[in-house]
Amino acid sequence: MTxxxxxxxxxxxxxxxxxxxxxxxxxxxHDAGSWDVEFNSxxxxxxxxxLELGGVSRESGFEVxxxxxxGTFGVESVISSVLPPNGKLLVLANGAYGERIAQMAMQxxxxxxxxxxxxxxxxxxxxxNRTLENDFEITNVAVVHCxxxxxxLNPIERIGPIIKAAGRVLIVDxxxxxxxxxxxxxxxxxxxxxxxxNKCVEGVPGFSFIFARRSLLLAxxxxxxxxxxxxxxxxxxxxxxxxxxxxxxxxxxLAFVQALKELDAEGGIAARGARYKRNxxxxxxGMERIGFKRFLPDAxxxxxxxxxxFPKDPKFNFAEFYRLLSAKGMIIYPGxxxxxxxxxxxxxxxxxxxxxxxLLSAIELSISEMNVTLAD
Amino acid sequence: MTxxxxxxxxxxxxxxxxxxxxxxxxxxxHDAGSWDVEFNSxxxxxxxxxLELGGVSRESGFEVxxxxxxGTFGVESVISSVLPPNGKLLVLANGAYGERIAQMAMQxxxxxxxxxxxxxxxxxxxxxNRTLENDFEITNVAVVHCxxxxxxLNPIERIGPIIKAAGRVLIVDxxxxxxxxxxxxxxxxxxxxxxxxNKCVEGVPGFSFIFARRSLLLAxxxxxxxxxxxxxxxxxxxxxxxxxxxxxxxxxxLAFVQALKELDAEGGIAARGARYKRNxxxxxxGMERIGFKRFLPDAxxxxxxxxxxFPKDPKFNFAEFYRLLSAKGMIIYPGxxxxxxxxxxxxxxxxxxxxxxxLLSAIELSISEMNVTLAD
Numbered sequence: 001m002t003x004x005x006x007x008x009x010x011x012x013x014x015x016x017x018x019x020x021x022x023x024x025x026x027x028x029x030h031d032a033g034s035w036d037v038e039f040n041s042x043x044x045x046x047x048x049x050x051l052e053l054g055g056v057s058r059e060s061g062f063e064v065x066x067x068x069x070x071g072t073f074g075v076e077s078v079i080s081s082v083l084p085p086n087g088k089l090l091v092l093a094n095g096a097y098g099e100r101i102a103q104m105a106m107q108x109x110x111x112x113x114x115x116x117x118x119x120x121x122x123x124x125x126x127x128x129n130r131t132l133e134n135d136f137e138i139t140n141v142a143v144v145h146c147x148x149x150x151x152x153l154n155p156i157e158r159i160g161p162i163i164k165a166a167g168r169v170l171i172v173d174x175x176x177x178x179x180x181x182x183x184x185x186x187x188x189x190x191x192x193x194x195x196x197x198n199k200c201v202e203g204v205p206g207f208s209f210i211f212a213r214r215s216l217l218l219a220x221x222x223x224x225x226x227x228x229x230x231x232x233x234x235x236x237x238x239x240x241x242x243x244x245x246x247x248x249x250x251x252x253x254l255a256f257v258q259a260l261k262e263l264d265a266e267g268g269i270a271a272r273g274a275r276y277k278r279n280x281x282x283x284x285x286g287m288e289r290i291g292f293k294r295f296l297p298d299a300x301x302x303x304x305x306x307x308x309x310f311p312k313d314p315k316f317n318f319a320e321f322y323r324l325l326s327a328k329g330m331i332i333y334p335g336x337x338x339x340x341x342x343x344x345x346x347x348x349x350x351x352x353x354x355x356x357x358x359l360l361s362a363i364e365l366s367i368s369e370m371n372v373t374l375a376d
Numbered sequence: 377m378t379x380x381x382x383x384x385x386x387x388x389x390x391x392x393x394x395x396x397x398x399x400x401x402x403x404x405x406h407d408a409g410s411w412d413v414e415f416n417s418x419x420x421x422x423x424x425x426x427l428e429l430g431g432v433s434r435e436s437g438f439e440v441x442x443x444x445x446x447g448t449f450g451v452e453s454v455i456s457s458v459l460p461p462n463g464k465l466l467v468l469a470n471g472a473y474g475e476r477i478a479q480m481a482m483q484x485x486x487x488x489x490x491x492x493x494x495x496x497x498x499x500x501x502x503x504x505n506r507t508l509e510n511d512f513e514i515t516n517v518a519v520v521h522c523x524x525x526x527x528x529l530n531p532i533e534r535i536g537p538i539i540k541a542a543g544r545v546l547i548v549d550x551x552x553x554x555x556x557x558x559x560x561x562x563x564x565x566x567x568x569x570x571x572x573x574n575k576c577v578e579g580v581p582g583f584s585f586i587f588a589r590r591s592l593l594l595a596x597x598x599x600x601x602x603x604x605x606x607x608x609x610x611x612x613x614x615x616x617x618x619x620x621x622x623x624x625x626x627x628x629x630l631a632f633v634q635a636l637k638e639l640d641a642e643g644g645i646a647a648r649g650a651r652y653k654r655n656x657x658x659x660x661x662g663m664e665r666i667g668f669k670r671f672l673p674d675a676x677x678x679x680x681x682x683x684x685x686f687p688k689d690p691k692f693n694f695a696e697f698y699r700l701l702s703a704k705g706m707i708i709y710p711g712x713x714x715x716x717x718x719x720x721x722x723x724x725x726x727x728x729x730x731x732x733x734x735l736l737s738a739i740e741l742s743i744s745e746m747n748v749t750l751a752d
Contacts, residue, residue, distance in 0.1 A: 009407050017626045019407050028404045028580075028627065031395050033388050033707040069445035070623035073604045080602060104603045198623065204404075206582045206625045226456060226602055227480045228449045247446035247574065249582045249625060250393045251404065331409040 010326065011355055014333045015148040015176055015305050016198045017205045018349025020259070024203060027258035028251040039250065040242035042257060047238065049260050053201075053269065054178075054193070054211050056185050063217060065210045065235045068249060071175045071196035072100065073229065074208025078171055078192045079104045079142065081224040081231035082216070087139035090115060090131060090168075092123045092159070095149030096336045097173060101142045108225055111137065119337055120296055122154050125162060132166035140169040146177040146302045149336045150295055151344070153177070153302040160188035169216060175199055175208075176304050179263065180273040180348065191216050197252060200272060200304075200348055203259035206252025277303045279347035279356050286360035287345075290367065291374025295342050304348055305333075310341040313372045318343055324366035330359050386702065387731055390709045391524040391552055391681050392574045393581045394725025396635070400579060403634035404627040415626065416618035418633060423614065425636050429577075429645065430554075430569070430587050432561050439593060441586045441611045444625060447551045447572035448476065449605065450584025454547055454568045455480045455518065457600040457607035458592070463515035466491060466507065466544075468499045468535070471525030472712045473549060477518045484601055487513065495713055496672055498530050501538060508542035516545040522553040522678045525712045526671055527720070529553070529678040536564035545592060551575055551584075552680050555639065556649040556724065567592050573628060576648060576680075576724055579635035582628025653679045655723035655732050662736035663721075666743065667750025671718050680724055681709075686717040689748045694719055700742035706735050 012019045032039040047064045056062035067074045079101060083089055088111040091102045098114075105112035115131060117123050123143070132138060141163045146153050156172055163170040171192045174183060178193070179200030185193060193211040197203035210231065217232055224230035228246065237245035266272055280303035284294065287308060295307040310316055318334065321343070325332055335342035347356070367374065388395045408415040423440045432438035443450045455477060459465055464487040467478045474490075481488035491507060493499050499519070508514060517539045522529050532548055539546040547568045550559060554569070555576030561569060569587040573579035586607060593608055600606035604622065613621035642648055656679035660670065663684060671683040686692055694710065697719070701708055711718035723732070743750065 010409065010412070012407060012409050014409060014411065017407065017410050017623060022405070025405045025407070025627070029398070029401045030385050031388060031393060031401070031580075033386065033390060034393050034581075035390065035709060036386070036702065036707055069449060069604060070620075070625075072622040073445060073449075076602060076604045100603070107600055107603045107606065109601075196623070204407075204625075204627045205410075205623050206628060224483055225485075226452060226605065227476070227483045228445060228452045229602065229604065230483065244446075246448040247393060247572070247581050249446075249580075249628065251401070251580045251627070251631075252582060252625065255627075326412065331412055333411060 008329070010329045010331050011351065011359070012331050012349060013351070013359055014331060014346045015344070016196070016348070018198060018202060019351060020202050020204060021262060021350045024255050024258045024262065027254045028204070030254060032250040032254060034248050034250055035243065042253065043238070043244070044242055046253065046256060046260065050209055054183070054185060056211065060186060061214050062185070063212045063214050063235060065212060065231060065238065066244065067208050067210060067229070067234060068244065068246065069207065070205060071194065071208045074194045074196060074210055075101060075173050076104050077229035077231045077234070078194055078210060079110070080108050080226055080229050082169065082192060082220050083110050083140055084223060088112060088137040090138045090141045092128070092141065092143040092154070094119055094121060094123070094152060094154070095144065095147035097144045097147055097149060097175070101173065113138065119150050120152070122152065122300060123159065125158060128159065128162055132162070132168060138168060140171055142171040142173065145172055145174040146304045148176050148305050150307045151302050151305040152296055152300050156183070156190070157188050160190060164189035176348065177302065179269060180276050180304065182269060185211060197256050201256065201259050201263055202349055203256035204252050206249030273303070275352065276347045278353055279303070279351055280306065282353050282356045283345060283347060283360070286356070290360070290364055295340065305344050305346040307335065307337070307342045307344050310343070311372050311374050313374070315370055316372045317370065320370060321366055324369055325362055328362040328366070330362050384705070386705045386707050387727065387735070388707050388725060389727070389735060390707060390722045391720070392572070392724070394574060394578060395727060396578050396580060397638060397726045400631050400634045400638065403630045404580070406630060408626040408630060410624050410626055411619065418629065419614070419620070420618055422629065422632060422636065426585055430561060432587065436562060437590050438561070439588045439590050439611060441588060441607060441614065442620065443584050443586060443605070443610060444620065444622065445583065446581060447570065447584045450570045450572060450586055451477060451549050452480050453605035453607045453610070454570055454586060455486070456484050456602055456605050458545065458568060458596050459486050459516055460599060464488060464513040466514045466517045468504070468517065468519040468530070470495055470497060470499070470528060470530070471520065471523035473520045473523055473525060477549065489514065495526050496528070498528065498676060499535065501534060504535065504538055508538070508544060514544060516547055518547040518549065521548055521550040522680050524552050524681050526683045527678050527681040528672055528676050532559070532566070533564050536566060540565035552724065553678070555645060556652050556680065558645060561587060573632050577632065577635050577639055578725055579632035580628050582625030649679070651728070652723045654729055655679070655727055656682065658729050658732045659721060659723060659736070662732070666736070666740055671716065681720050681722040683711065683713070683718045683720050686719070687748050687750050689750070691746055692748045693746065696746060697742055700745055701738050704738040704742070706738050
């Protein structure tokens with residue numbers, strides 16, 4: 001293992017913030033005036049480009065709203081702004097991000113119900129159907145597309161039609177899937193979809209973006225429970241002034257413009273998804289060869305992030321493993337499961353097969369440095 | 377007037393986002409892992425450094441909490457998290473930012489009362505006293521230090537003792553003053569103070585920071601009305617994990633570290649304030665010479681931003697004036713007053729006397745290009 005050049009940042013095998021291209025970061029070497037016409041047109045272009053990426057349009061009834069803060073702020077802007085005053089939210093949860101939505105509802109004093117499935121299982125659709133049939137109070141349903149707790153990909157294309165048939169509003173947290181997985185919002189029946197600048201579009205953190213079905217959004221007047229996260233208010237400002245309502249993260253927006261160009265140059269969502277799939281394939285083959293066991297079965301495993309069991313050997317110590325990899329210039333991610341000890345490796349961001357191979361070498365070396373045996 | 381080199385950004389004479397140094401922007405050319413120990417220690421250092429800048433310490437009972445989003449998100453994180461369930465907020469308002477706090481209280485369904493003064497006047501302290509004596513429901517009082525609507529500097533050193541004598545909690549929005557004006561939080565009796573990364577510290581937008589009196593903060597358990605903006609929750613995460621609760625704007629934090637170093641190198645708050653004062657002095661002398669009239673009297677005018685009346689000549693058109701200045705590489709700011717037509721010029725950010733002189737030349741030229749006469 002050669003030492004990393006001091007000028008190179010550690011590679012981030014995480015769910016984000018991610019390793020981004022130098023050109024994306026260089027786009028931040030400018031100060032834009034947030035009230036200036038040039039920046040206004042930049043913002044308008046970003047919103048238009050996102051509609052195209054999402055395969056929707058204003059004509060097909062969709063809007064895009066940018067929201068300052070992390071992805072969680074974007075999700076809460078939807079939950080806090082679109083649930084009617086007496087609405088009830090059904091949350092499908094099989095990991096920490098589903099639970100986080102339930103926690104939002106709790107703190108926002110919004111009636112809610114959580115339909116939980118095990119962390120390695122997707123929602124029971126028959127139970128979902130029954131719940132919607134029996135509980136007429138439920139107005140909105142929220143589901144996480146790729147639950148990065150495990151890397152599980154929830155089947156929104158099967159969940160969506162059930163929600164639609166039951167006449168409820170569907171909110172999809174597509175934080176870590178949008179930009180690398182094709183999502184047919186109209187066919188699935190998605191009403192609100194949230195993702196973030198620093199995920200598969202490979203921008204830097206600072207804001208999230210929300211797709212909203214206009215007819216529904218317009219019917220949420222007076223629902224918002226906060227000022228900053230008021231989704232309709234934010235949309236109105238974009239429409240009226242072409243500006244963010246409050247100070248935008250101008251540099252993160254400039255980086256995002258460059259990131260969108262680079263996504264196009266790579267060949268769009270399909271090509272980016274294919275790169276992540278190759279990264280994932282190289283990773284799981286390599287980890288299997290070394291002797292690591294995956295937490296999820298193949299059928300529900302996304303190519304975004306992969307969750308691995310701790311080796312059984314008691315000499316394995318995650319903090320030490322993390323430190324050894326970090327010293328080799330590789331940052332992995334701790335587990336987030338409630339029961340089973342695991343760690344996670346992300347494939348998204350400006351990472352290529354060769355980076356994954358470097359990571360695998362570093363993992364093999366670190367395991368040997370810890371004297372950990374991986375044989376069954 | 378020579379044309380600006382294409383490599384140079386337009387200078388931002390605004391209340392923010394501001395013109396920042398190249399070195400501050402270059403600090404963003406790195407991707408930091410938000411869970412990584414190195415970034416954790418960066419965040420801890422930023423919080424410690426802010427306490428020092430604020431002239432307070434953990435020992436003196438203060439804490440600093442960073443909050444994702446714009447300054448408004450920071451203010452709302454305080455309003456939404458520290459008002460007791462049956463609390464009532466008194467807002468002192470003499471401009472758009474005071475009104476914005478009242479709007480927050482409204483959207484958060486928090487009882488509130490607004491004590492308004494004219495946009496060119498500070499609060500009537502006798503009336504403030506009477507209000508606090510007569511309305512026992514009032515638990516918290518919020519005031520904007522430098523109201524950038526006009527550039528007025530509200531006398532928090534006289535307001536604070538009144539609030540304290542009345543036993544109420546004092547919240548100060550010091551968004552655009554902190555870092556250039558000395559604020560003795562303990563002497564004034566400030567319990568919560570909010571400012572933002574992209575103001576006088578001269579970082580880039582992406583997060584705000586909140587000073588909180590620990591004993592009061594700890595007594596707000598269960599008060600937070602949202603998850604993302606939960607101030608106590610955010611503080612607990614910093615204490616427990618040394619991390620932001622949710623994805624931090626890593627690049628904006630790295631820029632802020634550099635901005636703090638540059639503030640130190642300049643000589644701290646006093647030296648920075650002195651530079652802004654010189655900028656302001658050069659500006660008002662030059663504008664007076666050209667024939668512009670200021671909105672505020674000297675006694676209450678800050679050196680942060682200055683508000684000028686439109687010339688009386690009907691040939692003056694602000695949009696055209698703005699465009700002419702923008703073409704010369706200078707961005708000024710529109711007015712925000714409810715009654716009187718004005719525009720604003722900011723002195724903060726990486727701007728020096730020479731930049732102000734360039735702006736003055738550009739203004740003089742633009743006025744002559746518009747054939748506007750400024751004689752009385």
